[in-house]
Amino acid sequence: MARFTEELEEYMISVEDQIQGQIQAIDRIVDFNQWKVIDAFQSHHVSDFHFAGSTGYAYNDRGREVLDLVYADVFGAEAALVRPHFASGTHTISTALFGVLRPGDELFYITGTPYDTLHKVIGAVGDGTGSLLDFGITYREAGLLEDGSVDWNAVEAGITESTKVIGIQRSRGYDWRASFTVEQIGDMVRRVKAIKPEIIVFVDNCYGEFTEETEPTDVGVDLMAGSLIKNPGGGIAETGGYICGKKDLVELASYRLTAPGIGGEVGAMLGTTRGIYQGLFLAPSTVGQALKGSVFASAMFEKFGFITKPAWNEKRTDLIQAISFTEADHLIAFVQGIQKAAAVDSHVVPEAWDMPGYEHPVIMAAGTFIQGGSLELSADAPVREPYIAYMQGGLTYSHVKYGVLKAIQTMKERNLL
Numbered sequence: 160m161a162r163f164t165e166e167l168e169e170y171m172i173s174v175e176d177q178i179q180g181q182i183q184a185i186d187r188i189v190d191f192n193q194w195k196v197i198d199a200f201q202s203h204h205v206s207d208f209h210f211a212g213s214t215g216y217a218y219n220d221r222g223r224e225v226l227d228l229v230y231a232d233v234f235g236a237e238a239a240l241v242r243p244h245f246a247s248g249t250h251t252i253s254t255a256l257f258g259v260l261r262p263g264d265e266l267f268y269i270t271g272t273p274y275d276t277l278h279k280v281i282g283a284v285g286d287g288t289g290s291l292l293d294f295g296i297t298y299r300e301a302g303l304l305e306d307g308s309v310d311w312n313a314v315e316a317g318i319t320e321s322t323k324v325i326g327i328q329r330s331r332g333y334d335w336r337a338s339f340t341v342e343q344i345g346d347m348v349r350r351v352k353a354i355k356p357e358i359i360v361f362v363d364n365c366y367g368e369f370t371e372e373t374e375p376t377d378v379g380v381d382l383m384a385g386s387l388i389k390n391p392g393g394g395i396a397e398t399g400g401y402i403c404g405k406k407d408l409v410e411l412a413s414y415r416l417t418a419p420g421i422g423g424e425v426g427a428m429l430g431t432t433r434g435i436y437q438g439l440f441l442a443p444s445t446v447g448q449a450l451k452g453s454v455f456a457s458a459m460f461e462k463f464g465f466i467t468k469p470a471w472n473e474k475r476t477d478l479i480q481a482i483s484f485t486e487a488d489h490l491i492a493f494v495q496g497i498q499k500a501a502a503v504d505s506h507v508v509p510e511a512w513d514m515p516g517y518e519h520p521v522i523m524a525a526g527t528f529i530q531g532g533s534l535e536l537s538a539d540a541p542v543r544e545p546y547i548a549y550m551q552g553g554l555t556y557s558h559v560k561y562g563v564l565k566a567i568q569t570m571k572e573r574n575l576l
Contacts, residue, residue, distance in 0.1 A: 452559020501526020
């Protein structure tokens with residue numbers, strides 16, 4: 160049966176011819192990262208007995224212990240903490256920050272305002288919610304320059320005796336800027352450590368894993384966190400997060416996850432271990448599928464006159480494809496069109512609402528097998544000017560293409576194109 164107009168299908172064919180070079184480049188990154196993951200599995204002699212679940216205190220859970228070692232190897236880190244007990248990326252990042260910061264310390268983000276859900280973690284005067292500020296940990300940030308680069312004059316002037324942790328958000332979040340490449344993050348590390356060698360550099364790596372051949376911990380980052388329902392879970396892990404980096408810092412974070420003196424030595428995996436291992440194995444390939452879909456989406460919407468970031472032929476360092484629309488109706492039709500393409504809940508019509516942790520009404524397409532699993536095809540946007548939609552994920556390239564075409568078709572049906 161015909162799903163789309165002949166005109167739309169001709170656009171699709173034209174775009175696929177246009178992006179072939181980018182698709183081939185992504186395939187090479189997939190191969191590199193897939194082989195890196197396999198090497199880590201083989202190095203630690205992963206066997207099926209490592210997939211067994213554990214209960215209670217889960218002392219001596221060898222599957223859990225080896226999983227940490229595999230993650231550390233894959234991410235070029237001294238140690239890792241990989242657990243299903245992390246409820247979200249925000250929870251994982253919060254655990255890492257609370258683990259290494261103490262009263263009187265300062266957290267200084269050099270990549271502008273972090274993602275909305277971290278604002279409550281940082282805190283505001285009078286919140287009383289147990290934020291960093293409530294524990295006497297102060298926060299400052301350096302806004303980015305107009306071109307999206309780090310304002311090094313502000314950074315150099317801003318690092319003080321109390322600055323303990325430098326925060327870097329790799330992904331664009333809800334900003335109209337380029338995400339930071341691993342090479343750029345490596346330069347940030349070198350420059351801040353030249354100012355204060357003992358400073359801890361922390362990276363929020365959400366959406367970035369396996370989009371390049373290297374990771375931030377490969378270029379000197381001290382501590383890094385991410386979510387398993389994003390890239391490294393491969394669309395298989397049902398929950399969880401990871402923290403990796405310097406051994407002593409990961410250990411401090413583990414004390415925040417459980418309790419001081421206990422750390423990562425306990426924590427029943429409750430049948431999640433196999434999925435986390437298998438998700439990591441699949442992650443490089445699945446991330447590649449999503450990246451191909453993002454390139455297709457960028458090229459397709461550019462053909463219809465919209466500005467996209469990154470452009471279809473630009474380097475990618477995360478999953479997120481931003482599309483700038485001219486009015487709220489465009490944005491809403493786009494998100495609702497993505498939902499129509501879902502295998503799960505395609506009949507649901509997304510509407511903007513006040514989601515917990517966000518400062519503006521957000522509309523979200525999320526027809527996923529894992530709730531909030533943004534390695535699966537999803538899209539969301541705060542309904543505010545400028546009207547920018549953020550699309551991410553896609554377990555298969557074919558699904559992303561289908562979603563993009565559905566979104567364009569929805570916009571056409573509403574006379575928005």
